Amino acid sequence: MRVLVGGGTGFVGRTLTQLLQSRGHDVTVISRQPGKNRITWEDLSRMGLPPCDGAVNLSGENVLNPFRRWNESFRQEVVDSRVKPTEILAKAIAEAEHPPRAWVLVTGVGYYKPSNTSRYTEDSPGGDFDFFSRLVTRWEAAAKIPEGRTRQVVVRSGVVLGKDGGAVAQMLWPFRLGLGGPIASGRQPFPWIHVVDLAGIVTHALEKEGVTGILNGVSPTAVITTNGDFARAMGSALQRPALLPLPGFAVSAIFGPERSVMLLEGQRVEPKRTLETNYRFAFPDLPSALHDILA
Template sequence: MRVLIGGGSGFVGRELTRLLRDKGHEVTVISRQPGPGTITWGELESHGLPPCEGAVNLAGENLMNPLRWWNEGYKNDLFSSRIDTTKTLSQAIAASSSPPHSWVLVSGVACYKPSQTAEYTEDSEWTPFDLLSKLVKEWEASALLPENVAKTTKQVVIRPGAVLGRDGGAMKQMLLPFWLGLGGTLASGRQPFPWIHVSDLAGIIAQALEPAADAPPALPQVFNGVAPALNTNYEFTKELGRVLRRPTIFPVPGFVMNTLMGSERAVVLTQGQKVIPKRTLESGYQYTYPDLTSALKQIVGS
């Protein structure tokens, strides 16, 4: 299978590329910079979709970029980097004389309203309620294919939680306080913390790229890209401290997170949702890291 990956040079993209190539697939990355095995977004727009059986979009400005101050310019970049690239890819697929059999968008669980009691599956209805949920709404809408193309191209949306791994993702932000000797819960610690190991997210995407056995449904299939374990921030922090053999006695108040990160962005860490991968489990996907202990031990090398 030939797979085209938008944002394939990023943290998740590198893991997905490695997995697909290990399986014998051919990968082409869409990047802002030209290089071996890559095309640029400009080339995609001018030359159209290269021959491929699967397409994925992972492109987007890092929400947790510690070098970017939370302001209007950064918010605009978050929207444009996701929506514009997704539109470019979906339009290229729609215009192709031979569209791929699978088109996968990776968005996020920010569509689900934070709650300590509500449980969300892929079938849960939702409407935008803040900036990030509005982003997810517009992002996923930009991926929709015309009806005539959707008859042959399977559309999939995967909504991951915090992505954990050795080389990046949410672990950079979560580990820093521990290395400074300030490890502790964020805000109350009672907020749910939906997460997934990067290897499992790559595995779910790879499975979603497989051709449909029957005619694909008109609307995208949604899969929650989270581990089946339902953990709170407190549980995550305590387990991370245990694996690192470091104390977890210095909680970070919510107002500090809001001040440092901006309240609209800090909500990702100070609040959370109980997200259940119901359809992901029903699909038969077997998690490599279904629980915190196995995931964190692999990440920190214990």
């Protein structure tokens, strides 16, 4: 398969590219920067869709960039870096003479309302109660193409755990120094997935005829995992204590109240449809995932 991967230079995109290539697929990345085996978003807007059998979009500014203040201009960048590339790719697919067989967008479980008690599947309502849920609604709407020619899949991802980026990279040093611990009470849900499984679900969606619609990109045990469980598992994998809680007010001070929802609250999400499509998770439980990542 020839696969176009928007945002393929990033944390998830690098693992996805490796996985696709290891399965014999050709990957062309869509990026802001030109380079080998890449096209730019401008190329795509100007020249239309190059010949391809599958398309994926993973682009987006890192919301939890601790060096960026959560103000109106950063908020707009977070939205535009997701919605605009998605619109460009969807338009190119819709207008292509030879459209791809599958089009996969990765969004987030921020679609569902944070709650310590509610459990969500792909059929649960959401998408209209805070900045993140409304962002996911706009982002997924931007991906819509007329039905019929191309199978469309949206993977709503949880917190992605992997070696070279994401949450583990941001938290590794405090934990290594024995200064790690839960965030606030630690009772908030922690909807996580190993990066290998997120790349695996995207690949499964590209390859398997008949997979369509929303798939939750979280591990099967994420529905019972809390932030405290994650802290304990990190401590145990690194053989360090993980007892020092990071107070909620400190998180709010660093990230701002609106953005800190992502750390202070969470969603209990099940990958119901993902499992029904017969995707087999490589890392269904947290200790094995963190052992693989931190070994």
